[in-house]
Amino acid sequence: MLISIAWKNIWRNRSRSIIIMLAITLGIYGGLFILAFMQGMVKQRLSTALNTEISYIQIHHPEYLENDDFNCYINNVNMVEGLLQDDSLITAYSKRIIVNSMASSAETGTGVKVTGVDPETEITVTNLHEKVVDGAYFEGVKRNPAVVGQKLAEKMNLKVRSKIVIQFQDANGELTAGAFRVAGIYKTTNTAFDEFNVFVDIDDLRRLTSLGEGRVHEIALRLNKIENVPEVRTNLGDRLEDMEVLTWKERDMMLGWMSESMNQYMYVIMFIILLALFFGIINTMLMAILERVKELGMLMAVGMNKLRIFLMIMLETVLLSLTGAVLGIIVGLITIAYFEKAGLDLSLWAEGYEAYGFDAVIYTTIDTNSVIMIVILVLITGLIASIFPSRKALKLKPVEALRTDN
Amino acid sequence: MRVIEIKNLHKVYDGAGVPVHAVNGIDLSFEQGEFAAIVGPSGSGKTTLLNMVGGLDQPTEGEIIVDGTDIGHLKSREMINFRLNNIGFVFQAYNLIPVLTAKENVEFIMHLQGRSKHDRNQRTKELLAAVGLDDRMNSRPNKLSGGQQQRVAVARALASKPKFVLADEPTANLDTKSTENLLDIMEKLNKDENITFIFSTHDARVVAKARRVITIEDGKVVSDKIK
Numbered sequence: 001m002l003i004s005i006a007w008k009n010i011w012r013n014r015s016r017s018i019i020i021m022l023a024i025t026l027g028i029y030g031g032l033f034i035l036a037f038m039q040g041m042v043k044q045r046l047s048t049a050l051n052t053e054i055s056y057i058q059i060h061h062p063e064y065l066e067n068d069d070f071n072c073y074i075n076n077v078n079m080v081e082g083l084l085q086d087d088s089l090i091t092a093y094s095k096r097i098i099v100n101s102m103a104s105s106a107e108t109g110t111g112v113k114v115t116g117v118d119p120e121t122e123i124t125v126t127n128l129h130e131k132v133v134d135g136a137y138f139e140g141v142k143r144n145p146a147v148v149g150q151k152l153a154e155k156m157n158l159k160v161r162s163k164i165v166i167q168f169q170d171a172n173g174e175l176t177a178g179a180f181r182v183a184g185i186y187k188t189t190n191t192a193f194d195e196f197n198v199f200v201d202i203d204d205l206r207r208l209t210s211l212g213e214g215r216v217h218e219i220a221l222r223l224n225k226i227e228n229v230p231e232v233r234t235n236l237g238d239r240l241e242d243m244e245v246l247t248w249k250e251r252d253m254m255l256g257w258m259s260e261s262m263n264q265y266m267y268v269i270m271f272i273i274l275l276a277l278f279f280g281i282i283n284t285m286l287m288a289i290l291e292r293v294k295e296l297g298m299l300m301a302v303g304m305n306k307l308r309i310f311l312m313i314m315l316e317t318v319l320l321s322l323t324g325a326v327l328g329i330i331v332g333l334i335t336i337a338y339f340e341k342a343g344l345d346l347s348l349w350a351e352g353y354e355a356y357g358f359d360a361v362i363y364t365t366i367d368t369n370s371v372i373m374i375v376i377l378v379l380i381t382g383l384i385a386s387i388f389p390s391r392k393a394l395k396l397k398p399v400e401a402l403r404t405d406n
Numbered sequence: 407m408r409v410i411e412i413k414n415l416h417k418v419y420d421g422a423g424v425p426v427h428a429v430n431g432i433d434l435s436f437e438q439g440e441f442a443a444i445v446g447p448s449g450s451g452k453t454t455l456l457n458m459v460g461g462l463d464q465p466t467e468g469e470i471i472v473d474g475t476d477i478g479h480l481k482s483r484e485m486i487n488f489r490l491n492n493i494g495f496v497f498q499a500y501n502l503i504p505v506l507t508a509k510e511n512v513e514f515i516m517h518l519q520g521r522s523k524h525d526r527n528q529r530t531k532e533l534l535a536a537v538g539l540d541d542r543m544n545s546r547p548n549k550l551s552g553g554q555q556q557r558v559a560v561a562r563a564l565a566s567k568p569k570f571v572l573a574d575e576p577t578a579n580l581d582t583k584s585t586e587n588l589l590d591i592m593e594k595l596n597k598d599e600n601i602t603f604i605f606s607t608h609d610a611r612v613v614a615k616a617r618r619v620i621t622i623e624d625g626k627v628v629s630d631k632i633k
Contacts, residue, residue, distance in 0.1 A: 001517045008505035298501040301462055303490025303518055303566075305483065399462045402497065 002308065006315035010323075013288070017320060020284045024324025024378075025331065027277050031270045032332035032374060035263075036364040037344070042262050044189075044359045046226075046255065051127045052188050053357075054251045055094075055220035056229055059236070062244045064217060070099060070171060073215040074243065080219060083239055089228045092124035095216040097205050101168040103198060105156040112152065114166055114198045115218075116205030125222045128186055128199070135160035135184035144204050145183035149194025153185045160185065166198070170209045178208040190357035263370065270374060274381045277321075281382065285317050285389040296393050297401025306394050313393055314386040321382035322375075329371060339364040409569050409602050410436040410459060415468035415478075417454050417625075428454040429465070430625030436570065436604065441596045443605040443616035451625035453574065456606045460493055460572045461485045473569055490518055494563030494571035494601075498578045500555040502547040508534060508558045509543040515565040533561035536598070537591050553584025560592060570602035577609045589615045 010017050050056055059080065061072040074080065077095065084093045097116035102109055119138040123129045128147070129137035138145050146164055158164060160182055167177040180200060188194055206213075223232060229247050236245045249256030289296070299309060343361040346353065353360045417429040429451045436442060446452045457463040458478065459470060465478045477488060489495075502511045509530055516526040534540045537557035547555050556576060563571045573592075577585040593615060596603050605612050613619055621629035 001514070005503070005505065012505060294499070295501065295503065298495075298497065299503075300486065301460070301489065301495055302515060302562075303486055305486045305490075308518070399457050402462075402501075 002312050003315055003319075006312055006319055009288070009312075009316050010320050013291075016284060016287070020280055020320065021324035021327065023280055024277050024321060025328040027273045028325045028328030028374060028378065029332045029335075031266075031273045032329060032366065032371070033335060033364070034269060035266045035370055035374075036332070036336040036339075036366040037362060038262050038266055039366060039370070040340075040362045040364040041358055042258050043365055044363065045357055046259055048189055048357060048359070049252055049255050050226065050248055052131065053126075053190065053193055054248050055125055056223045056226065056248055057221040057233055057236070058246050058251055059219040059221070059240065060217065060244045060246070062242065065244065065246075068100065070169065070209070070211075070217075073097075073211065073217050074219065075215065077214050077216055077219075080240065080243070083236065084219070084221065087232060087235065089223055089225075089232050090221050091224050092121070092222040094118065094122045094125040094220045095202065096122075096218040096220065097202055097209065097211055097215075098217045099168045099205065099209060101166045101198075103152075103156065104165045104167070105158055105162065107157040108155065110152070110155060111196075112166070112198045113196055114168070114200055114205065116200050116202035118202050122199075125220050128188075131186040131188050132184040133187045135182065137184050137186075138201065139183060141181045141183040144178060144180040145201060146180035147184045147186060147199040148182055149191075149197060150185050150187040151191045151194040152196070152198070153182070155195065158182050158185070164198075166200075168209065171211045176208060178204070180204075189354050189359040191351075191354040192357065266370075267373065267377075270377060274377055278381050278385050281317060281321055281385040282388055284320070285313065285386065286392065288316070289313065289389045289393050293396060293401045293404045296396055297398045297404070300396070300398040301402065309393055310390045313390045314383065317386035317389070318379060318382035321378050321385070325375060325378040329374065333366070333371075336364045336366050407438040408435055409438050409440075409473065410434075411469075411471040412459070413469045413471070415455070415458065415470065416466045417451075417458060417463065418466045427625050429458070432468075432622075432625070432627055434620065434627060434630070436602055438602060439596065439600045440602045440604070440618055441593060441616055442603070442618040442620060443607050443613050444620045444622060445607060445613055446622035450622045452606045452622045454625075455622065456572055456574055456604070459604070460495065461489050490515070491566060492569045494566065494568040496556070496559050496563050496571060496573035496576045498575040500547070500552070500559050500579075502555055502558055502562070504547050507544045507546055508539055508550065508554075508561075511547070511558055512561045512565050515562055519566055529565060530561075533564055534558075536595060537561045538587075551584070553580050553587060556580060556584070556588055557591060560588070560595070564595060564599065564601065567599075568601065570604060572604050572606075574606045575608065576605065577607070577612055582611075585609070585611055 061074055063069060064072040084090050094117060099114050101112055101114045103112045133150060137147060148158060162182045164180050164182060165177055166180060167175065170176045223229060233245055233247050340363055343363050345361050347360045412432055412434040415429050415432040419426045419428055432455060444452045458465050461477050469476050470478045472492060480488060503514065506514060512530045512533055513526045516529060534543055537560055539554060539557055542550060542554060577588060580588065589612060592603055605616065607613065618632045620627055
C-alpha cells in the first residue's frame with residue numbers, strides 16, 4: 001500500500017516530478033556513458049598492449065631490464081622452451097634478441113630499439129603483421145629485411161625498399177653497423193611505439209651482434225586467457241628461479257594502474273554527479289512535503305504512525321530517484337550498444353590519442369557490475385535524500401498541521 | 407455502556423506570557439450510541455476539548471478515560487495506535503487522500519490496522535453502500551462533490567469500527583441538501599452500528615438532529631441537554 005501511495009504521490013505534481021526525473025536521467029546517462037567510454041578506452045589499450053606490444057608475460061635475465069645490458073641474456077633457452085611447451089595455458093611464445101641502436105637514413109638519424117624476431121613464431125604471439133600498411137611483413141626483401149613503424153618512416157623519410165643503417169655495440173663491445181632494407185611499414189595506435197621499434201630477422205641480428213647460438217634477451221608469451229596470467233607467472237617463477245618472469249602489469253605499470261584504478265576514478269565522477277542530483281531531489285521532496293502539511297496532519301490524526309510516514313516519504317524519494325536512474329540507464333545502454341558496434345570516432349584528435357597509445361575510434365563497453373553499482377548508488381542517494389524531508393514531516397504536530405491552509 | 411469519561415479536564419496555553427484557560431474544569435461522560443453535539447461560540451474551547459478527546463492534544467490537568475484507558479497520559483506512539491483502533495475522525499475539510507479512490511481511502515485505515523484483504527473489501531463495500539456511494543467507489547476525490555467527499559470521510563471514519571467518531575464542523579463546507587443527506591446517513595449509521603457520534607458545530611441543523619446538546623462557554627460546560 002505504501003509503495004502504491006508513494007508512486008501516486010510522485011505524480012501529483014507531474015511537471016515538477018518530470019523535471020527532476022529528467023535531471024536524474026541525464027546525470028546517470030552522462031555518468032554511465034563516460035564510464036563506458038573509459039572502460040572501452042582501457043580495454044582497447046590493454047588489447048593493443050597485449051597483442052602488439054608487450055604480450056602477456058615476458059622472461060628475461062634477472063639483470064637485463066635493470067642494466068639494459070646486451071650481455072645479460074637467457075642462456076638455457078631449450079630448458080625454458082620445454083617448460084613453456086608443457087604448459088597448456090601458454091598458446092605461443094617468441095624468442096627475441098634486442099639491441100638499442102642508432103638508425104640512420106639518407107636524411108637523418110635517431111635512436112631506436114631493434115628487436116630480432118623469428119617471423120614465423122612472432123606472428124603467433126603478436127599481431128604486428130596485421131598492422132602493416134605498406135610493403136609486407138618480412139617478405140619482398142631477401143637480405144636483411146626490416147619492418148619499421150610509420151612514424152619512424154615519416155621521420156626518416158623511409159619508403160618500402162629504402163635503406164636503413166643500424167649502428168650498435170655488439171656482444172664484444174665493439175661498435176658495429178648493419179645495412180637493412182625496409183620490407184614493411186606498420187602502423188599501430190601508439191605513435192611512440194611506432195617511432196621507436198624496428199623489427200629485423202633474429203638470425204640477421206645474431207650474426208651482426210655476434211651473440212652466440214641459443215642466446216636470447218627476451219621470451220614473450222601469449223596465453224589463452226588474461227585471467228590465467230597470475231597462475232602461469234607463479235608456475236614459471238617457481239621453476240625459473242634464476243630468471244625474471246614479469247606479467248604485463250609489471251612490464252607496463254601505467255597500464256596496470258589504469259586497468260585497476262579507472263573504475264574507482266569513474267565512481268568518484270559518479271559520486272559528484274549524484275551529489276549534485278541529491279540537492280535537487282531534497283528540494284523537490286521538501287516542496288512536496290510543505291504542500292501536504294494538512295494531509296500529513298490528517299494521516300497522523302487517523303493513526304498513521306511515524307515509521308509509516310517516514311517509509312512513505314522515503315519510498316516516494318527512492319522511487320523518484322530510481323525512475324530517473326532507470327531511464328538514464330536504458331538510454332545509456334542503448335547508446336553504449338550502438339557505439340560498441342559503430343565506434344565513437346574521435347579522429348579529429350587522433351594525434352593526441354595515439355601519442356599515448358590510445359585508439360582514436362573508441363568502442364564503448366560496460367560491465368554488469370558497473371550498472372548494478374550505479375543503481376545501488378542511486379538507491380543510497382535517494383535514501384539519504386529522504387531523511388531531511390522526512391524529519392520535517394515527522395516534526396509536525398497533527399493539531400497544528402490540520403489548521404494550515406493547504 | 408460508558409465510552410468516554412472526562413474528569414476535571416483543564417488545558418492551559420501560554421498566550422504571550424499570559425496563561426489562557428482554553429478548557430477550564432470540564433466533567434462529562436458519553437455512553438455507547440450517543441449522537442451528541444458540542445456547541446459554543448468561537449474561542450469557547452470546544453475544539454480544544456474535541457482535540458483532547460481525540461488524543462490529538464494532551465490535557466494540562468484531568469483525565470480522559472476511553473474504554474478504561476486514560477488517554478491523556480499515553481505516550482505519542484501508544485496514542486497513535488489508540489486513535490487508529492478506537493477513534494474515527496471526520497474533518498471540516500474532508501481531508502481525503504487525493505491520490506486514492508473513494509474505495510482506497512476507506513480501505514486505507516484498515517490497511518494500517520493490518521486487516522485481511524477479504525475483511526477490507528467487505529467492510530468497504532458495506533460502508534460505501536451505507537453512505538450511498540457504491541457506484542462511485544473508483545472515483546478520486548477530485549471527481550466527487552463536497553457532499554460526496556464528506557460521505558466518503560464518514561465511511562473512512564467508521565472503517566476501523568471505532569469506539570466513537572469525532573466530527574469537527576463536518577457540514578461547514580456543504581450546501582443545505584448535502585448537509586441534510588449527510589446528517590441522515592450519520593444518524594442511520596449511529597443507530598445501525600451503535601457507534602457514538604460527537605459533533606463540534608455551529609450548524610443549527612446538526613444541533614437539531616443531535617439527541618444531546620452540550621453548550622460550552624469560556625472553557626466550561628454551561629448546559630447539557632438530552633432531548
